[in-house]
Amino acid sequence: MANEVDRSRRSLGARSQESIVTVHRAGIGNRLLAALPPADLGLLTPYFQKVSFEPDAVLVRSGDELDPVYFPHSGAIAFMLDMPDGQTVATTLMGREGALASFSVLGPSLSSVTAVTRIAGTASLISAAKFRAAFAQSTAIRNVVQVHARAVLLQLQHVAACNALHRVDGRMARWLLQLHDRVPDDRLPVTQEALAQLLGVRRTTVTLTMSKLREAGAVPSDGRGFVEIDRARLEKVACDCYRLMQRNIDRMYCEELAAPSSALGEQKMAVCRGKAGIAYSS
Incomplete structure (x- = not known):
């Protein structure tokens, strides 16, 4: 299986990626792909390879070329800024x-x-x-990339403001909620070290903040490698x-992403009536 993964990386022209362990047949679980009409999706699917990745896998490093493009079907990927x-x-x-490296449509x-x-x-x-x-051939693909780009920019703006203005406990709660949006369980498989990196603080700060969240009943328990919320x-x-x-992101996905199937159409309408979560629904 390791040789198969290596061959897939070479065929995609990818840089070295750590801890990608399995290649599967392609499927549709990604929100952007699910919004594409069949003909437009068909421009992509012949070239897809599906991989599994473990926690702490590095998919692209700062300074690496944005290649390949990842369409996650599950899990959570953090974009980390490395300081001097x-x-x-x-x-x-x-x-x-979302889609990691989708901005490569602008050129290498x-x-x-x-x-x-x-x-x-x-x-x-x-x-x-x-x-x-495929981006050059399809208006629908260009639309989902544009919506995704705006959603990423919106998140960047909110995170920047949050980091500057809000206390660590509120920021940690936000990151935990964002992780929970992408995990179908109240028991999040995340370490305190990973939370420290998300927040840009020391591990001791995470420990003290976690204690405050436990006192508030927001984190019933946490242990080695998990946080229950x-x-x-x-x-x-x-x-x-x-x-x-x-x-804002829910509204953006609801109003601007097409829903090619009746099931997605019903889901979209439910969100438009005020039911949150379309951005993270397949």
Whole structure:
């Protein structure tokens, strides 16, 4: 199986990626792909390879070429900004609502961040060259990339404001809620070290903040490699950034992404009536 993964990386022209362990047949679980009409999706599917990635896998490093393009079907990927003093801080979080390296449609370019998986999952890969070719042919693909780009920019803006203005406990609650949006369980497989990197703080700060969240009942328990949350109480602790960001992204996906199937159409209408979560729904 390791040889098969190596062959898939070479065929896609990818840089070295750590901990990608399995190649599968391509499927549709990604929100952007699910929004494409069959003919437009057909421009991509012949070239997809589906991979599994483990926690802490590095999918692209800062300075690497944005190639291949990943369409996550599950899991969570953090975009980490590496500072000159060796510290790191997360700028965005992405799951099946997005596409890593989709901005390669603008032409060959280097990544400004390091993309690290925080929650294990799967993704469909396609070479940047093949994706650019499909992008040039399809109005629908161009539309989903545009919507995704605006959603990423919106998240960047909210995270920047949140980091500057809000306390660590509110920011940690926001990151935990964002992770929970992408995990179908109240028990999040995330370490305190990973939370420290997301927040850009010391591990001791995470430990103290986690204690405060436990006292508030927002985190009933946490242990080695997991954090159990009480979502309702965690939402009360989180800063307003989470609710505002989520509402705006939901509205954007609801109003601007096409729903080619009746099932997705019903889901879209439910969200338009005020039911949150379309950005993270398949």
